[in-house]
Amino acid sequence: MGLGETAEKPIWHVHSWPRWIRYFLLPLLGVVLLVALPHLFPDRVTFLADLWAMIIFALTWDVVGGQMGYNSFGNIFFFGVGMYVCAIVQKEMLETAGESADYFLALGLGAGLGALVCIVLAALLGSVILGMRGHYFAVCTLGLGVAGAEIAAGIDYIGAGSGMSVPLYPIDAGNQERFFYYCFLVLALGALFFFRRLYAGRFGLVLNAIRDDEEKAESMGLRTTLHKTLAWMSAACFLGLLGAGIGNQSGYIDPRDVAFPASTFGIYMILAVLMGGRGTLWGPVLGSFVFHVAKEFFWTEFLGWNRVALGLLILFVVVFAPGGILGWVQDRRRRLDEEEVEHPPDGEGGVSFAQGGAQ
Amino acid sequence: MEQFAQQFVNGVVLGAMYGLIALGYTMVYGIIQLWNFAHGEIFMVGAFGGLAVWTALPESLAENAFLALPLIFTAAVFTATFTAVLVERVAYRPLRSSPRITALITAIGVSIVLQESVRLFYPDGKRPQSFPGLVAEGNFSIGDVRIPWVSLFIVIVAFFAMLLLQAFVHATKTGKAMRAVSQDPDTARLMGIDVNRIIMVTFAVGAILAALAGVLQGMKFRQIDFHMGFLAGLKAFTAAVLGGIGNITGAVLGGLLLGITEVMATQYIPQGSAWKDVWAFIVLIVVLVFRPTGLLGEDVSVRA
Known part of the structure; x- marks a missing residue:
């Protein structure tokens, strides 16, 4: 048996399939399936939407917790912040503009601003908290998540402990469940592609280097603090967007159970x-x-x-x-x-x- | 000024309870570098054990504080110790050589299991249960400061428990072995110390203190529920970190400082009472940023 001859690969080795199947047919089938799912299982749409939400949760956690080796127990903080910021923006906009205001415009602006606030907060907090290691980092972030709920529960403007309601989804805009399914689907796929690019390049290697031996990475001249903070910011961005969506999906925001469910x-x-x-x-x-x-x-x-x-x-x-x-x-x-x-x-x-x- | 003194006393009472729980965290961490997340649940289970026995007592006995109190404390201590030793044996020991995150996640799993067990198996456990006060109601006064008898009782119990712990750790052979294991488990083993037994004893001692705190908490607030261990545990861990994790004196000091800070912040900062439970975390973050080894701590290993 010579070098040129390839051995029969088992069927599950996807990499040995023809290119056109791998790069065209499979993705196309996948997209069609994902778009069709809520129509195939009309009474399971919320379950499917929450599945995408869970995938976003896990993907964003893995950036810091898996690739970088920092076990964060407080990522939920950004989720809650995004949710509240978005709800506040929506409420203010709809109150000032009255009936004529566009629900989707308000939602989009709110989500965008929520994500922005999350990114800024992650940059500020990250530069402080990401200096800690191991258990100290874990407990500090857990504190952050729980503190988020307690802080929100103390602010009267957002309804304090009893929570606030989010503007209603317009009745004439079609199925609400399906709308949020597609929102979370797009967000999850976006996160997947974003992190795939991130891990494939130098950035991912730096994160792995930090995980494997931070001292060595630092003495190699890698800017560890910058990379750690950037990684956390990227996670915070997606979490903020997700929070904005979930807040609107549930229609009601409660500080402990909906916005900051740390436990x-x-x-x-x-x-x-x-x-x-x-x-x-x-x-x-x-x-x-x-x-x-x-x-x-x-x-x-x-x-x-x-x-x-x-x-x-x-x-x-x-x-x-x-x-x-x-x-x-x-x-x-x-x-x-x-x-x-x-x-x-x-x-x-x-x-x-x-x-x-x-x- | 009276107000300050009054709040100071309240802070000390709260801090004494935090300190009792924090001791369990700090000792376990000192010995096996495990953040025993389930320790807050041990505190909760202890309180429920005490309550269960009190509920079962005949009325004549239940009303008599001198007879009922020792019984409640004994029951609480037994329940908590049994649970803690079981958890150590079943959940933590098999994982002793696995990565820290595994142990931490397991601890969280144990914590969920304990909470849910109480919720499911304690009669009507999903609702808060009222707890007997037992110690005489009312206060006594020093100057203008009014101190409830219950508070005095809490401080006295906590003080003696901590004194006994010091005596145990420094004056008994087992205590000496404990200190040896926390310094260097391998050498301790070579010296003929049964490390597994010492770890178990450590969990048991921590559980005893947590059970005391559980009953005291119940007597003070007259109410316990199945998820009271989460926040209490988190605050006690903060206290342990504040004092320097692994350090017994530090845990007590951290508990007191945290209790006083919390009460003072609630009193003197505008909006403070709405954010009653936030101050602990602010203290935690500030301490971790500026002095991660805590007030009395030495350099401890940092990598998970």
Whole structure:
């Protein structure tokens, strides 16, 4: 068997499929499917929309928590800030303009401003908080998330502890659930492409270097503080946009349960990443999917026991597959490939398999 | 001035309870560098254990503070210690050599499981439960400062518990072994110390103190609920960090400082009472930024 000959690759090695399938047919099918989903399952639209929201949560957490190795428990802070800023902008605009105001214009402006405020806040807070390491960073960010709720609950202008309502979705504008499904879909795909580009370039390498050994990265001349802050800002931006959307989707903002749910979604986003595999692009996506489906299942099947069941599932994954599902799959694959190298099917040796070992 | 003195006393009472919980965090961290997130739940479970026994007592006994109090405290301590040791054995020990984030996530999972267990299994556990006051109602006065008897009781119990802890850590063989393990577990093992046993003892001691705090909290606020451990635990952790994590004196000092800060901020800063629970985190962030080792702490390892 010579060098030029390629061995029969198993069908799941997507990279060996023809280019036109990989770059044209698959994406096209994917987009058609994603656009059609809410029409295929009309009574499941909110569930699907929340799935995209979960994916955004996980993707943004993984930038700092996975790629950079900083376990943040307070990313939910930006979610809540974006939600409140957007709601305030909408309310002010609709109150001044009265009936003639455009709901979607207000929503767009509010979301944009919310994201902007989040970016600025992340830059300010990041330059201080990202100087901490390990447990100190973890507990400090957890404090940030909880403090967000308490601060919001103390401001009368936004309804204090009892919360505020968001302007109503116009009745004549079509299906509200479907609208937010597409919003979150676009946002999630945007985040996916954005972070894919980010990780593929030098920026991603710097983040990984910070994760692996920050001292060394710094002494190599990398501007670690700048990169850490930028990474957090990018996460904050998407979280702010997501917050703006979720606030409008739920129609009512409560500081502790909706805007800053530090002990539920603040933790769920981490669990989803850990389940899927941290520090990878697709791990958070996969993890969110499994997590969201499992959560929904437990909530309908074991109501009352739902959180216990979810907690046990997470313990199970973390203990038995420390690298998450994706880590486990990669591990299995590597092992299979190694076995192939050791015992080649044609008994000749591993030249043509060398590629398989080095993924 | 009277107002200040009055608030100072209130702060000390609150701080004494924070300190009691913070001790458990700081000791466990000192020994195995684990942020035992579930410690706040141990505090909550202790309070519920005490309440359960009090509810089961015949009426004649339940009204008699001198008999009921020791029973409540014993029950609380037993429930909390049992839970903590079980958690250590089942959830933390298998993970001792795995990455920190795994242990931390596990701790969060344990915390959820404990909260939900109380919510599900304690009769009507999803609603706040009223807790007996037991100590005489009313106050006594020093000058213009009025101090409820309950507050005096809390401070006395906390003070003696901390005194006993000091004696235990410094004057007993087990205490000495604890200090040895926290300095260098491998060498301690070579010297013939059963490290696993010492870790278990540490969890148990932390749980005892948390259980005391749980009952005291119940007596002061006359009410407990299944998620009271989350915020209390977070504040106690702040206290431990403030004092210098791993440092026993620091935890007590941090608790007192945090309690006083919280009460003073609520009193003297406009809008302060609406942000009652925010001050702890502001203190936390400021301390972590300017003096991450805490007030009394030495340099501790920093990487997760």
